[in-house]
Amino acid sequence: MTTGAAVIDVSRCPLCGESNRCAMEVERETGQAQPPCWCMQADFSNAPLAKLPESMRGLACICARCAAGTPPQD
Template sequence: MNTSPIDPNTCPVCGASNRCTLANPRTVGQACWCFTAAIDPAALEALPEEARGQACLCPQCAGVDAASRNAS
């Protein structure tokens, strides 16, 4: 069992910054990138249970970066 605390500023999958404006006290009043992103449902389903609702995925792990590259 992993007992390390979940950092709300990092992606629970890869450990990179998740760029979550809600987790950052300096930007908490701004809309987050994920509010308008189409996040891959498979990415959410793959999250470990203990990370759900604790930290956001980064755009790459959420499948947003790949989707925007494919649309170009």
């Protein structure tokens, strides 16, 4: 039985799919202490969070590029 909910890869940015390089998630998965994550000092004011469906919020970190509001390069 499926619930219809999307499976979230916590190592990937939910906006662009690139690696989010979340040190906190690496520490959780490996049990090895990590330096403070880049996100602890990041400014998220330009992040296009409105593009992220409500059901996907709070489940995986966005990447530094998306946090800065920089569009992906195609």
